Amino acid sequence: MTDTERHAIEARLARIEGHVHGVHRMAHEGRPYPQLVHQIVAIRSSLNSVLEAIVEDLVEECLVSASPSGRLPPAVEQLRAVVSSAL
Numbered sequence: 001m002t003d004t005e006r007h008a009i010e011a012r013l014a015r016i017e018g019h020v021h022g023v024h025r026m027a028h029e030g031r032p033y034p035q036l037v038h039q040i041v042a043i044r045s046s047l048n049s050v051l052e053a054i055v056e057d058l059v060e061e062c063l064v065s066a067s068p069s070g071r072l073p074p075a076v077e078q079l080r081a082v083v084s085s086a087l
Contacts, residue, residue: 001054001057001058001061005053005057008053009050009053009054012046012049012050012053013050015046016043016046016047016050019039019042019043019046020043022039023036023039023040023043026039048087051087052084052087055083055084055087056080056083056084059079059080059083060080063076063079063080
């Protein structure tokens with residue numbers, strides 16, 4: 001993972017953390033459950049996106065390091081896309 005990618009992941013996680021605190025505050029204020037559920041679904045979606053980015057990068061790192069040429073063959077690109085879509 002490059003420094004730029006790591007910074008982007010950290011920024012996304014910080015936004016998610018802020019969102020979680022916001023939902024906690026909403027619960028403390030007694031907001032209706034449908035509002036809480038809506039926000040929690042958004043948080044879960046954001047977490048899934050971060051997980052997908054991390055796993056995709058990990059797969060690429062592993063496969064590139066295992067490839068003698070350092071390039072990904074088309075079949076590996078297809079595998080990467082399938083793994084990404086499965087998350």
